[in-house]
Amino acid sequence: MIREPARAVPVLAEHEVVVLGGGPARIAAAAAAARQGADVLLVERYGFLGGMGTAGGVTNFAGLYALSHGETRQVVHSIAGDLLDRIDRLGGLNAPQQGLQGRITVRSYDVSAYKCAADDLLLSCGAKLLFHAFAADAAMDGDRIAALIVETKSGRRALCAKLFIDCSGDADLSARAGVPFALGDGHGSGLFPTTMFRVGNVDADKALAAIGEFKAIDRLMDEAARRGAYRFPRAGAVVRPQKNPTEWRVNVTQIRNRDGRAMDGTDALQLSEGEIEGRRQVREYFRFLVSEVPGFENAQIVEIAPQVGIRETRRIEGAYQLSGEDILGCADFDDAIGVNAWPMELHLEGRIAWRFFPDGSRGWCALPYRMLVPPKVSNLLVAGRCAAMTMRASRRRAPAAPASPWGKPPAPPRRWRLPPARRRPMST
Numbered sequence: 001m002i003r004e005p006a007r008a009v010p011v012l013a014e015h016e017v018v019v020l021g022g023g024p025a026r027i028a029a030a031a032a033a034a035r036q037g038a039d040v041l042l043v044e045r046y047g048f049l050g051g052m053g054t055a056g057g058v059t060n061f062a063g064l065y066a067l068s069h070g071e072t073r074q075v076v077h078s079i080a081g082d083l084l085d086r087i088d089r090l091g092g093l094n095a096p097q098q099g100l101q102g103r104i105t106v107r108s109y110d111v112s113a114y115k116c117a118a119d120d121l122l123l124s125c126g127a128k129l130l131f132h133a134f135a136a137d138a139a140m141d142g143d144r145i146a147a148l149i150v151e152t153k154s155g156r157r158a159l160c161a162k163l164f165i166d167c168s169g170d171a172d173l174s175a176r177a178g179v180p181f182a183l184g185d186g187h188g189s190g191l192f193p194t195t196m197f198r199v200g201n202v203d204a205d206k207a208l209a210a211i212g213e214f215k216a217i218d219r220l221m222d223e224a225a226r227r228g229a230y231r232f233p234r235a236g237a238v239v240r241p242q243k244n245p246t247e248w249r250v251n252v253t254q255i256r257n258r259d260g261r262a263m264d265g266t267d268a269l270q271l272s273e274g275e276i277e278g279r280r281q282v283r284e285y286f287r288f289l290v291s292e293v294p295g296f297e298n299a300q301i302v303e304i305a306p307q308v309g310i311r312e313t314r315r316i317e318g319a320y321q322l323s324g325e326d327i328l329g330c331a332d333f334d335d336a337i338g339v340n341a342w343p344m345e346l347h348l349e350g351r352i353a354w355r356f357f358p359d360g361s362r363g364w365c366a367l368p369y370r371m372l373v374p375p376k377v378s379n380l381l382v383a384g385r386c387a388a389m390t391m392r393a394s395r396r397r398a399p400a401a402p403a404s405p406w407g408k409p410p411a412p413p414r415r416w417r418l419p420p421a422r423r424r425p426m427s428t
């Protein structure tokens with residue numbers, strides 16, 4: 001241990017509301033507060049907004065459309081609708097795409113357009129933005145947060161506010177302020193992270209003919225794995241076109257530690273190894289795409305996401321804990337503040353398990369205000385993936401994994417190796 005000397009921290013700013021984190025939760029929280037006339041500051045560690053949607057390379061909006069009584073319709077509007085319109089006006093929004101035999105509807109987008117649209121949306125509401133500021137601590141005054149302490153290029157600074165909203169995804173501020181939380185599955189694992197990537201120069205017609213159909217890419221992976229040519233990190237992939245039809249996003253990697261458990265996105269060393277492992281898996285899967293999948297013969301990697309995509313870490317204990325039963329039961333709440341139309345998508349070891357809303361149901365559940373309200377700290381709300389919910393938002397056990405032709409997914413190598421030779425050079 002090194003003991004740091006006590007020091008005075010300059011106050012950089014004072015606002016009514018300080019919102020931490022620049023993901024979709026924060027964009028909505030900050031825009032909502034600013035539209036009500038509050039003086040709002042947003043604090044983000046990167047130089048742009050979007051969270052996993054940009055930094056994690058997700059590039060795809062899910063959960064806005066419900067399969068409601070057999071008909072697909074948009075059920076999330078308001079600030080999300082405003083953001084979509086702005087991305088669309090910048091030419092960066094794709095038409096709705098359906099998947100899983102019509103049970104889900106998504107809209108992919110261009111990352112740069114999202115970043116610009118999010119800036120515009122928040123500035124138009126009157127919110128202020130502080131980029132390149134990493135939340136490091138909370139200065140407490142009894143049960144209140146007096147200041148959020150951030151590390152910046154100018155040094156350590158304090159940000160004071162009447163109300164703080166933690167949208168860091170990892171509940172960083174809540175944890176520092178002493179809010180009780182659960183981490184992953186509570187046994188050292190949890191939902192598995194994914195390093196996303198996009199490839200360009202795809203022959204869209206050829207690719208759609210080959211893998212446009214439900215599970216067609218899974219069948220190609222299956223055949224290749226049976227030949228022993230590849231070892232995939234998980235069964236099945238999402239390989240879909242973006243707004244520019246020659247550009248496709250790929251969601252297939254799965255980042256686990258050497259003991260097979262999901263990488264913990266709050267552990268500095270695991271995060272570091274996970275980034276390297278993610279890029280190793282990307283190069284291996286890219287080799288499969290160009291060698292085995294029609295339409296990808298001349299593809300190039302356009303971007304490996306700036307950071308590994310984290311699905312879950314800390315989730316606070318809140319006044320209400322949203323559960324899987326609430327989701328699949330299309331729950332209603334008196335204090336509803338939003339709706340969720342996405343089914344349960346569980347990224348388990350080597351596979352994804354889906355739990356859908358019942359056929360013929362309205363296809364969405366309400367989200368209660370109480371899941372944002374933590375105990376112990378009186379001037380804090382917590383939104384986004386670190387709000388109060390159960391791990392799978394479910395207490396039910398997942399069914400046993402189906403027999404996989406790949407057997408147990410490969411563990412990361414003990415020493416990082418270069419992948420086997422690729423057929424085509426990769427450009428990033």
Ligand SMILES: Cc1cc2nc3c(=O)[nH]c(=O)nc-3n(C[C@H](O)[C@H](O)[C@H](O)COP(=O)(O)OP(=O)(O)OC[C@H]3O[C@@H](n4cnc5c(N)ncnc54)[C@H](O)[C@@H]3O)c2cc1C
Binds near residue numbers: 051058
């Ligand atoms: C691989 C992957 C694929 C996904 N696919 C889809 C999809 O297709 N469609 C979809 O809708 N959803 C998808 N999701 C889920 C979606 O990304 C999340 O639901 C969403 O991003 C959660 O939003 P959030 O604002 O709670 O957190 P995040 O998006 O994680 O945002 C947290 C923000 O806080 C910032 N931050 C964190 N810690 C600090 C700190 N200490 N100091 C300062 N800033 C900090 C981060 O930089 C980030 O901007 C996917 C997720 C992953 C990981």
